[in-house]
Amino acid sequence: xxxxxSIFSLAKNALSGHKEWPKMWRSPEPREFYDVIIIGGGGHGxxxxxxxxxxxxLKNIAVIEKGWLGGGNTGxxxxxxxxxxxxxxxxxxxxxxxxxxxxxxxxxxxNVMFSQRGVMNLAHNEHDIKEIKRRVSAxxxxxxxxxWLSKEEIKKKVPIMNTDNLRYPVLGASYQPRGGxxxxxxxxxxxxxxxxxxxxxxxxxxxxxxIRTKNGTIEGVETSKGFLRANKxxxxxxxxxxxxxxxxxxxxxxxxxxxxALVSEPIKPIIDxxxxxSAVHAYVSQSDKGELVIGAGTDSYNSFTQRGGFNIIEDTxxxxxxxxxxxxxxxxxxxxxxxxxxxPDASPIISKCDIEGLFFNCGWGTGxxxxxPGSANVFAHTIAKNEPHQINSAFNLDRFASGRLVDExxxxxxxH
Amino acid sequence: xxxxxxPYCGPRDQSEFSNGGEAHVKRPDGSKxxxxxxxxxxxxxxxxxxxLFYERWVHTHGCRKWFxxxxxTSTDEILVTYKLDEKKPNLxxxxxxxxxxSGEPEVGSGNFTVEK
Numbered sequence: 001x002x003x004x005x006s007i008f009s010l011a012k013n014a015l016s017g018h019k020e021w022p023k024m025w026r027s028p029e030p031r032e033f034y035d036v037i038i039i040g041g042g043g044h045g046x047x048x049x050x051x052x053x054x055x056x057x058l059k060n061i062a063v064i065e066k067g068w069l070g071g072g073n074t075g076x077x078x079x080x081x082x083x084x085x086x087x088x089x090x091x092x093x094x095x096x097x098x099x100x101x102x103x104x105x106x107x108x109x110x111n112v113m114f115s116q117r118g119v120m121n122l123a124h125n126e127h128d129i130k131e132i133k134r135r136v137s138a139x140x141x142x143x144x145x146x147x148w149l150s151k152e153e154i155k156k157k158v159p160i161m162n163t164d165n166l167r168y169p170v171l172g173a174s175y176q177p178r179g180g181x182x183x184x185x186x187x188x189x190x191x192x193x194x195x196x197x198x199x200x201x202x203x204x205x206x207x208x209x210x211i212r213t214k215n216g217t218i219e220g221v222e223t224s225k226g227f228l229r230a231n232k233x234x235x236x237x238x239x240x241x242x243x244x245x246x247x248x249x250x251x252x253x254x255x256x257x258x259x260x261a262l263v264s265e266p267i268k269p270i271i272d273x274x275x276x277x278s279a280v281h282a283y284v285s286q287s288d289k290g291e292l293v294i295g296a297g298t299d300s301y302n303s304f305t306q307r308g309g310f311n312i313i314e315d316t317x318x319x320x321x322x323x324x325x326x327x328x329x330x331x332x333x334x335x336x337x338x339x340x341x342x343x344p345d346a347s348p349i350i351s352k353c354d355i356e357g358l359f360f361n362c363g364w365g366t367g368x369x370x371x372x373p374g375s376a377n378v379f380a381h382t383i384a385k386n387e388p389h390q391i392n393s394a395f396n397l398d399r400f401a402s403g404r405l406v407d408e409x410x411x412x413x414x415x416h
Numbered sequence: 417x418x419x420x421x422x423p424y425c426g427p428r429d430q431s432e433f434s435n436g437g438e439a440h441v442k443r444p445d446g447s448k449x450x451x452x453x454x455x456x457x458x459x460x461x462x463x464x465x466x467x468l469f470y471e472r473w474v475h476t477h478g479c480r481k482w483f484x485x486x487x488x489t490s491t492d493e494i495l496v497t498y499k500l501d502e503k504k505p506n507l508x509x510x511x512x513x514x515x516x517x518s519g520e521p522e523v524g525s526g527n528f529t530v531e532k
Binding site for chain 1: 428457459462469489491492517518
């Protein structure tokens with residue numbers, strides 16, 4: 001039965017002490033065979049299953065997840081959403097996603113808490129100004145809302161920012177008003193619930209061990225719950241995608257590194273937009289609970305430890321305190337790391353490969369959350385049709401042989 | 417934060433070093449004959465194991481010399497560092513703590529020092 005959420009269901013459940021809410025999805029035991037198995041129960045994977053069922057009429061689908069839903073990078077990012085990327089290919093992909101975000105709460109009838117509070121990218125030197133202004137123009141040509149803010153305009157929006165008295169003064173910024181933040185759990189749970197209603201089996205605590213192939217065709221996947229046969233497998237395992245690809249004999253151009261984030265103690269509303277700075281490497285927004293959500297950088301070395309080096313945190317905090325002296329005495333509550341898979345050109349891979357029936361959606365590096373619905377949507381198309389959607393045709397694996405890279409090191413806010 | 421044993425200077429803080437990615441990568445022979453995909457592989461694809469990994473470091477803020485290292489990427493434990501002209505150590509000499517390809521190590525990531 002389709003679960004409906006409204007002010008009335010909330011009131012009704014409040015009367016019974018919120019103990020009567022129905023389970024959002026089943027927890028079935030895996031069947032022996034599926035048409036499609038998605039490895040990875042984060043937003044991208046669950047969204048892929050949702051769109052496969054909804055737009056492509058496939059029913060016999062499973063999503064297998066090593067831990068719990070959205071417990072990987074979906075739950076470890078800073079939830080920033082924007083589409084102000086430089087190149088046409090990326091702009092189309094991220095804008096496709098942003099448009100889906102704008103309608104997602106009503107489509108899923110589940111509040112993903114998408115808050116379009118605007119995203120600012122700061123310029124701290126002459127080169128930043130040129131690069132960011134170029135990006136603003138490129139965005140405008142692609143129909144993406146983006147404009148240049150002077151220092152005075154920034155001050156008006158974010159009065160607490162120290163623009164002058166610091167080593168790298170703030171000289172201006174790009175601003176995308178339609179950008180913002182969303183609730184990371186909600187996107188995973190919303191997709192999971194609606195996919196489950198269409199018959200998708202969501203299997204948690206089921207770790208993929210090895211992808212099995214035979215004569216260049218997919219056979220299935222060995223998991224901690226036994227061998228599952230499948231016609232098609234989509235791997236959406238972020239940092240661990242490379243490990244799983246290796247088990248099928250495929251080498252992907254990915255390097256896995258910890259990316260850190262941290263949140264402060266909650267305070268009253270003080271910053272009502274998202275401010276990012278790639279030059280001094282600090283970005284911040286304020287959550288609905290009042291915590292500052294701060295994004296740090298990646299470690300310089302490959303690692304699968306979900307913690308990251310302390311020097312990275314130090315760098316970010318240094319920049320934060322310089323930009324916002326008012327935060328200087330705040331306490332940080334939590335810090336964590338997520339393992340991101342980084343591509344040489346800082347763009348994702350949404351592609352089939354040499355093995356028939358095996359598909360990859362990976363390489364999102366430090367900025368995959370914003371793309372969740374768009375990536376899931378075109379990946380579902382790629383899996384169902386055996387060929388890429390027009391939007392993701394540039395993000396294939398062949399580009400590392402042809403050299404037609406989509407170099408987004410400038411627009412990807414975190415230095416790769 | 418790691419303590420890295422530079423083969424020339426001894427143990428130093430990680431902040432003195434820069435990472436150089438996978439070690440022992442060989443440029444393919446016969447540059448005229450090989451195709452785009454082989455070149456692409458050499459240029460873009462590097463090993464990315466969860467577990468034992470040969471990698472390079474350079475002591476940037478020290479002796480500025482490059483050296484190689486075997487590190488367990490699931491725990492960040494550095495198992496051995498060695499000079500560039502030394503033979504690469506056999507990985508069988510080390511115990512990998514990852515039981516399944518994408519599983520977590522028993523002690524939890526980064527907690528090997530506690531166990532010892």
